[in-house]
Amino acid sequence: MPAAGALHGAPAIELRGISKAFGPVQANKDIDLVVPRGTIHGIIGENGAGKSTLMSILYGFYRPDAGEILIGGKPIAIADSQAAIRAGIGMVFQHFKLVQNFTVLENVILGAEDGGLLRPSLSRARGALKRLASEYGLQVDPDALVEELSVGHQQRVEILKALYRQADILILDEPTGVLTPAEADHLFRILRGLRDEGKTIILITHKLREIMEITDNVSVMRRGEMVASVKTAETGPAQLAELMVGRKVLLRVEKPPARPGAPVLEVRGLRMVDADGVERLRGIDLEIRAGEILGIAGVAGNGQTQLLEVLGGFPEAGAKLQGEIRLNGKPLPLGGAGADGRARRQAGVGHVPEDRQAEGLIMDFTAWENVAFGYHHAPEFQNGMLMDNAAIRADAMGKIQHFDIRPPNPDLAARNFSGGNQQKIVVAREVERNPDLLLIGQPTRGVDIGAIEFIHKRIVALRDAGKAVLLVSVELDEIMALSDRIAVMFDGRIMGERLADEATTGDLGCLMAGVDPALTPPEAAIPPAAAPGTDAGGGAG
Amino acid sequence: MPAAVRDEPSHASGGSIWKTEKTEKGGLMERMPKWADVILTPLISLALAFGISALVILAIGESPVEALKVMVQGALGSSYGWGFTLYYTTNFVFTGLAVMVAYHAGLFNIGGEGQAALGGLGVALVVLALPWPHWALALPAAAMGAALFGALWALVPAWLQARRGSHIVITTIMFNFIAAALLNYVLVNLLRPVGSMDPASARFPAAVHLPKLSDMALGLGIEWGRNTPANVTFFVAVAACVLVWLLIWHTRLGYEIRAFGKSEPAALYAGISPVRITVLAMLISGALAGLMAINNVMGEAERLMLNAVEGAGFIGIAVALMGRNHPLGVLLAALLFGFLYQGGGELALWTSIPRELIVVIQALVILFTGALDNMVRMPLERLFTALRRKGA
Amino acid sequence: MDFATVIQILDSAVRLMTPLLLACLAGLYSERAGVFDIGLEGKMLMAAFTSASVAYATGNAWLGLLAGIGGAVAMAGLHGLASISFRGNQLISGVAINFLASGLTVLLGQKIFGLGGRTPSLSGAARFGEITLPFADTLRPVPVIGPIYAELISGHTILVYVAFAMVPLTWWVLYRTRFGLRLRAVGENPASVDTAGVSVTRLRYGAVMICGVLCGIAGAYLATGISAGFVKEMTAGRGFIALAALIFAKWRPWSALFATFLFGLMEAVANRFPNLDLGIITVPSMFMNALPYILTVIILAGFVGRAIPPRAGGEPYVKER
Amino acid sequence: DPALIFDLGGKFDKSFNEAAYNGAERWKAETGGTYKELEMQSEAQREQALRRLAQSGANPIVMTGFAFGEVLNKIAPDYPDTKFVIIDMVVEQPNVQSVVFTEEQGSYLAGVAAAKASKSGTVGFIGGMDIPLIHKFECGYAQGFKAANPDGKLIINYTGTTPAAWNDPVKGGELLKAQVSQGADVVYAAAGGTGIGVLQAAADAGVLSIGVDSNQNHLHPGMVLTSMVKGVDNSVYEAFKAGTEVEPGVRVMDLASGGVSLAMDDNNKPLISDEIAAAIDTAAKAIDAGEIKVHDYMTDNTCPVQ
Ligand SMILES: Nc1ncnc2c1ncn2[C@@H]1O[C@H](COP(=O)(O)OP(=O)(O)OP(=O)(O)O)[C@@H](O)[C@H]1O
Ligand SMILES: Nc1ncnc2c1ncn2[C@@H]1O[C@H](COP(=O)(O)OP(=O)(O)OP(=O)(O)O)[C@@H](O)[C@H]1O
Ligand SMILES: [Mg+2]
Numbered sequence A: 001m002p003a004a005g006a007l008h009g010a011p012a013i014e015l016r017g018i019s020k021a022f023g024p025v026q027a028n029k030d031i032d033l034v035v036p037r038g039t040i041h042g043i044i045g046e047n048g049a050g051k052s053t054l055m056s057i058l059y060g061f062y063r064p065d066a067g068e069i070l071i072g073g074k075p076i077a078i079a080d081s082q083a084a085i086r087a088g089i090g091m092v093f094q095h096f097k098l099v100q101n102f103t104v105l106e107n108v109i110l111g112a113e114d115g116g117l118l119r120p121s122l123s124r125a126r127g128a129l130k131r132l133a134s135e136y137g138l139q140v141d142p143d144a145l146v147e148e149l150s151v152g153h154q155q156r157v158e159i160l161k162a163l164y165r166q167a168d169i170l171i172l173d174e175p176t177g178v179l180t181p182a183e184a185d186h187l188f189r190i191l192r193g194l195r196d197e198g199k200t201i202i203l204i205t206h207k208l209r210e211i212m213e214i215t216d217n218v219s220v221m222r223r224g225e226m227v228a229s230v231k232t233a234e235t236g237p238a239q240l241a242e243l244m245v246g247r248k249v250l251l252r253v254e255k256p257p258a259r260p261g262a263p264v265l266e267v268r269g270l271r272m273v274d275a276d277g278v279e280r281l282r283g284i285d286l287e288i289r290a291g292e293i294l295g296i297a298g299v300a301g302n303g304q305t306q307l308l309e310v311l312g313g314f315p316e317a318g319a320k321l322q323g324e325i326r327l328n329g330k331p332l333p334l335g336g337a338g339a340d341g342r343a344r345r346q347a348g349v350g351h352v353p354e355d356r357q358a359e360g361l362i363m364d365f366t367a368w369e370n371v372a373f374g375y376h377h378a379p380e381f382q383n384g385m386l387m388d389n390a391a392i393r394a395d396a397m398g399k400i401q402h403f404d405i406r407p408p409n410p411d412l413a414a415r416n417f418s419g420g421n422q423q424k425i426v427v428a429r430e431v432e433r434n435p436d437l438l439l440i441g442q443p444t445r446g447v448d449i450g451a452i453e454f455i456h457k458r459i460v461a462l463r464d465a466g467k468a469v470l471l472v473s474v475e476l477d478e479i480m481a482l483s484d485r486i487a488v489m490f491d492g493r494i495m496g497e498r499l500a501d502e503a504t505t506g507d508l509g510c511l512m513a514g515v516d517p518a519l520t521p522p523e524a525a526i527p528p529a530a531a532p533g534t535d536a537g538g539g540a541g
Numbered sequence B: 001m002p003a004a005v006r007d008e009p010s011h012a013s014g015g016s017i018w019k020t021e022k023t024e025k026g027g028l029m030e031r032m033p034k035w036a037d038v039i040l041t042p043l044i045s046l047a048l049a050f051g052i053s054a055l056v057i058l059a060i061g062e063s064p065v066e067a068l069k070v071m072v073q074g075a076l077g078s079s080y081g082w083g084f085t086l087y088y089t090t091n092f093v094f095t096g097l098a099v100m101v102a103y104h105a106g107l108f109n110i111g112g113e114g115q116a117a118l119g120g121l122g123v124a125l126v127v128l129a130l131p132w133p134h135w136a137l138a139l140p141a142a143a144m145g146a147a148l149f150g151a152l153w154a155l156v157p158a159w160l161q162a163r164r165g166s167h168i169v170i171t172t173i174m175f176n177f178i179a180a181a182l183l184n185y186v187l188v189n190l191l192r193p194v195g196s197m198d199p200a201s202a203r204f205p206a207a208v209h210l211p212k213l214s215d216m217a218l219g220l221g222i223e224w225g226r227n228t229p230a231n232v233t234f235f236v237a238v239a240a241c242v243l244v245w246l247l248i249w250h251t252r253l254g255y256e257i258r259a260f261g262k263s264e265p266a267a268l269y270a271g272i273s274p275v276r277i278t279v280l281a282m283l284i285s286g287a288l289a290g291l292m293a294i295n296n297v298m299g300e301a302e303r304l305m306l307n308a309v310e311g312a313g314f315i316g317i318a319v320a321l322m323g324r325n326h327p328l329g330v331l332l333a334a335l336l337f338g339f340l341y342q343g344g345g346e347l348a349l350w351t352s353i354p355r356e357l358i359v360v361i362q363a364l365v366i367l368f369t370g371a372l373d374n375m376v377r378m379p380l381e382r383l384f385t386a387l388r389r390k391g392a
Numbered sequence C: 001m002d003f004a005t006v007i008q009i010l011d012s013a014v015r016l017m018t019p020l021l022l023a024c025l026a027g028l029y030s031e032r033a034g035v036f037d038i039g040l041e042g043k044m045l046m047a048a049f050t051s052a053s054v055a056y057a058t059g060n061a062w063l064g065l066l067a068g069i070g071g072a073v074a075m076a077g078l079h080g081l082a083s084i085s086f087r088g089n090q091l092i093s094g095v096a097i098n099f100l101a102s103g104l105t106v107l108l109g110q111k112i113f114g115l116g117g118r119t120p121s122l123s124g125a126a127r128f129g130e131i132t133l134p135f136a137d138t139l140r141p142v143p144v145i146g147p148i149y150a151e152l153i154s155g156h157t158i159l160v161y162v163a164f165a166m167v168p169l170t171w172w173v174l175y176r177t178r179f180g181l182r183l184r185a186v187g188e189n190p191a192s193v194d195t196a197g198v199s200v201t202r203l204r205y206g207a208v209m210i211c212g213v214l215c216g217i218a219g220a221y222l223a224t225g226i227s228a229g230f231v232k233e234m235t236a237g238r239g240f241i242a243l244a245a246l247i248f249a250k251w252r253p254w255s256a257l258f259a260t261f262l263f264g265l266m267e268a269v270a271n272r273f274p275n276l277d278l279g280i281i282t283v284p285s286m287f288m289n290a291l292p293y294i295l296t297v298i299i300l301a302g303f304v305g306r307a308i309p310p311r312a313g314g315e316p317y318v319k320e321r
Numbered sequence D: 001d002p003a004l005i006f007d008l009g010g011k012f013d014k015s016f017n018e019a020a021y022n023g024a025e026r027w028k029a030e031t032g033g034t035y036k037e038l039e040m041q042s043e044a045q046r047e048q049a050l051r052r053l054a055q056s057g058a059n060p061i062v063m064t065g066f067a068f069g070e071v072l073n074k075i076a077p078d079y080p081d082t083k084f085v086i087i088d089m090v091v092e093q094p095n096v097q098s099v100v101f102t103e104e105q106g107s108y109l110a111g112v113a114a115a116k117a118s119k120s121g122t123v124g125f126i127g128g129m130d131i132p133l134i135h136k137f138e139c140g141y142a143q144g145f146k147a148a149n150p151d152g153k154l155i156i157n158y159t160g161t162t163p164a165a166w167n168d169p170v171k172g173g174e175l176l177k178a179q180v181s182q183g184a185d186v187v188y189a190a191a192g193g194t195g196i197g198v199l200q201a202a203a204d205a206g207v208l209s210i211g212v213d214s215n216q217n218h219l220h221p222g223m224v225l226t227s228m229v230k231g232v233d234n235s236v237y238e239a240f241k242a243g244t245e246v247e248p249g250v251r252v253m254d255l256a257s258g259g260v261s262l263a264m265d266d267n268n269k270p271l272i273s274d275e276i277a278a279a280i281d282t283a284a285k286a287i288d289a290g291e292i293k294v295h296d297y298m299t300d301n302t303c304p305v306q
């Protein structure tokens, strides 16, 4: 409902003294927040600071224990999400609330149907989506199944859901965590457009660059409290980081120049056809030397996941593989016995998977049990026929201290750690074993800057200890900051390689779009329009 | 898969329908003390179940006090009662452990009934095939036979699930029926002594009769539970609890079973083979169910009869779930069901209360302690949080 | 096997599949909404008892049906209370309901009728009679179509037609109505429904109640349609077979029709050919009795792929822990 | 006081447990005495129940069902002063009376009646759980039927292999319909609670049925041809009446002694034509006189006909 009846000049949102406890955990403490109409308001804070909780309260998902919410200057009771929707609030959750096996259209109308029958709702929504698509550049195929969409597109669906409900206030919880830079840029263009239309937007993010780039005001949360609210123009990344974490944070990765040694990983002509017959890897050639970080950039879904999985020893069931992988000069089997995760670990491959919750951790296991996950056959964890749980616990305690995992309680289930700390558990497990080769995917997705700083340091330290690192990330910033060499993947191929100090964003961006100005393979399907072909520098390998 | 709030978009769902991993409690700080959760909640739930049972007894015109007295007296009030209670407990421990092991692997084994029946066949074949000189030799052999047959009966569903994706719940249900048919055929046509009316095998030779707990007590000079069926298998059951506990929480296989049961994608990442775990977990599960046969077939009936399992396979489901899939819990839940079974039997035997009342009481106990536990827990949590607030 | 035999076997299959189909669709609603239900058996049993009792007392099958629905819905309410309101373990709750129905029916039956849990036999209007469809007798002599219409299609109790009508109806509700959309959504991702401002609890209760109603019809069919009165444990495992069919059908209505038909057909065939003579050996009746189950396993292994359940199934919806 | 123990089926099984109960009730009504009764819950309780009753001084103790055989054999010597009566099983102990029935003879007569009453020449048999005891019924029935109609066709079904087979009227009804569709017009049901469904479906389908164990003619007057009655009630009644004077040894309750018989009453009078009655009578006399030897399936697990 547009803010027709709103008092003129009153802030779009005003929160007064919001408190919320989950059992003994005080997630929000006496929080005040004012968001003027037609602005983009950023909220930052460490993992677990209470940002999502606060927004969920505003959206009626949780009920506050105390406090008052004013929309357009008028106090309203938001008992459930229906009330919030009626008050013109829309929210895109950090973890999307989509029905995976529904079509886009079905997801959009869910809860906002016109009547008992679906047909009229569907056709109205189809029209509305067309209109929204052209207005904001939010194109999605309305008949596609959500599970078949990329995360970026799934997010568009979430935004479309809010807009379809005519949200006047849009809350986005870590929207860019899963987006590529291009997708993020696109999102920001949309957000600016919405703001210019007079809509109010709240944006939660861990990325200070985004805060600086797009927000008008920014609020900082720490441990459930609102510690500051400032105009973005009057602050800077360093100050925000300090407000957030309570100490000074290094925002740049300090790394000495690389001193590459002998090749650790050599990949030749690696091909993979998945169970559906789709060729995911189309002949990958790679080499990583000791003491070197190779970054793989690329838009999500171009084979990076499959590359990591094949190297890590667990390609999807039914996949067909071809090619050659050598580790320290010795060939690794591609399939069959000896090609599973366990054998890879024994051969000296560490692996931080892209999806820590689904793959890297058993969420219901305790932290100490997770510290042995994948290494539960390691000799030092055995005690005769049995597992030496005491040894595993001791090992876990060491890692918890070393990595400053919080809370430092090894008996807590993994699911009760914040995302950043979950990630630290995985990184600690894989890095502390000093693998010859570390595969690491999306190391800092959704992780707060304090933890990012730490994880980056560990990766660089491993490199400096003479190990090889294969880094896959959709964060171009991260790739550029950490890598010694950068390879760009597109459509199952390595489009090109650059030395990190010579690479530019524009150059990499071209490669990510499937265009290599230097060597254009004749068989590569290149959209002609997307071939500007400017930069020709860099050592292509 | 976690409910609601914490589902990452890419989090693949576990795969099988009964993969209902229990979400562990235990946030950063507990909402209430552990003792309240583990002891107080079940006790209150139990009290509620018995309260409602009392109402049912009143409704059919009998005296609940009298009924309770008969049950407690008959099941726990004498060594005699205990001799029966422990016998039933032993059965339920095995089937409960069987369900539990599979459950940890994310597999819902409803086939305990059939596996235990086949275990009986294994026992009978082993015992009748050779002239065993002494029970101490026959017991391990029969146990192996029981475990082997039970395991084999679980192998087919396991293999079909692992390789063909056939749902374990359907296949184990089907295998219960098939086991009944097979056993019927074998007993009637192959193992039944000619001229015997009873579709049952020949009586086992006296040499393989397992010592009853009462005999063992007598050996120690104690008069305990004369003529009760509880036998040496009870100790095997307790040992099985310990072994299963070691298996699940202290071996690599157990670790892998639990990991696989919680998350298949993660198991793959760690190099744990789904096929291997599915098959192994079901083999162990079937073997445990099969082992029940040394209690009821070798220890009690001393011959193989039709329907010797008498529903213990299904009670095992309740026992495992109520025992929170922990061997100690299974043991306690089995004891509770042993008590209900024996106490209820006494009730039916010596009062005019129909035996179906016991089924109702069992149902209420399962319902209140197993499914409606939060009805008790939620207010308790609120109480403790309030108390803590006040204290703080 | 001649044509008439085929018709007779199919006719028997139709009668045998009806309770399975109703129970299967009942489970479909519940499980599609994310509430697993292994208590179909108990609900059917309770319904069979209450319907037979009331039909006997009133002499009216329709009142019996109503009572059957009431009995099953009461059990469903219990399941809802445990698994929705109190976020209990859905499997345990289902097991408990099976036990409860098994005990209560006999206890009450004994108390009321004193026949050891049986109800007196029903007759006349206390049972659902067979309905002869229009022109059945006129068409009977027509070759092929005649027997199919007059014997296979016509001549069942009303509840059989209700069961078959439930299939397209369920499909339509599930895929063409707002309620169906929300129902499917709540079984896949309840948070999506919750954040859309729709009550997860209400939806799930709705589904569980529909499940109760359908189980009620199934139970009433057993006691007042296909037979004439209640006998203890008369469901004889049909709830579990229905559950198997539901998984077999991958939680889809038309497939449920097919799956339950297959079960009905296999039972009908086994009934008709109790000792299959294969020339060299005669398959003993015990194995013919087990044939439906053996064939199920084979079909499942050979032709049906992995069944993926509703994603949120079995898990209570918890917002705050 | 005397005591009566029912088998797992329970005292209201519409079959022989119920017959035993009726016998005990008749004794109670006539003598005004009291008796103890027990229903089994599980296999393991048999011994418990017997011992407890014996210790409590009950005498005689009557139990129904072959399943008690093993246990009784074991415990009878422990209570030499107590008399035991077991029905449907032979236990050779000095203080045990074993009552067995020649079900094959009664079933033979049922087969004769069926053959005579059948117009189609096809009759059916529906058994409960597929166990030898029921084959004994089946075999006697088959012999009688074949004797009366050598070219006739007999269709045999068993309900199942689990205890559920005794309580599945739906399946019973379906089996009946399957048999009717194959031409059967008289069907003999030896299937406990399942039989209720058979008799019902037969009445619905307009064919004749034959009840078992107790007189079931009244269930569907005019539609139940007859019932093969086992005099379990009489045995219990007599044992109770004899009290501690129960004669040990084997009592064979056969046709001659009235232990098994076909029920004739007003309900089935219109169905039993003179011809049928005569045929039954002749057969019964021939059996009594030993001219016809009805083979007992249990002796060698085979049946001479079919
Ligand atoms: N559903 C829940 N149940 C119980 N406690 C919760 C729940 N969600 C959050 N919490 C608690 O509330 C606190 C704040 O969590 P919240 O999700 O709001 O953090 P956040 O600032 O969004 O973190 P992140 O940056 O990782 O997304 C957490 O530390 C946690 O203890
Ligand atoms: N059920 C829960 N019980 C206790 N704490 C919880 C629960 N759910 C979430 N939390 C807490 O909430 C905090 C943040 O959770 P949130 O759901 O926002 O995810 P996150 O893992 O931090 O995500 P991301 O890394 O993507 O930002 C964590 O500190 C965690 O401890
Ligand atoms: Mg958050």
Ligand SMILES: [Mg+2]
Residues within 6 Å of the ligand: A047, A048, A094, A419, A446
């Ligand atoms: Mg988070």
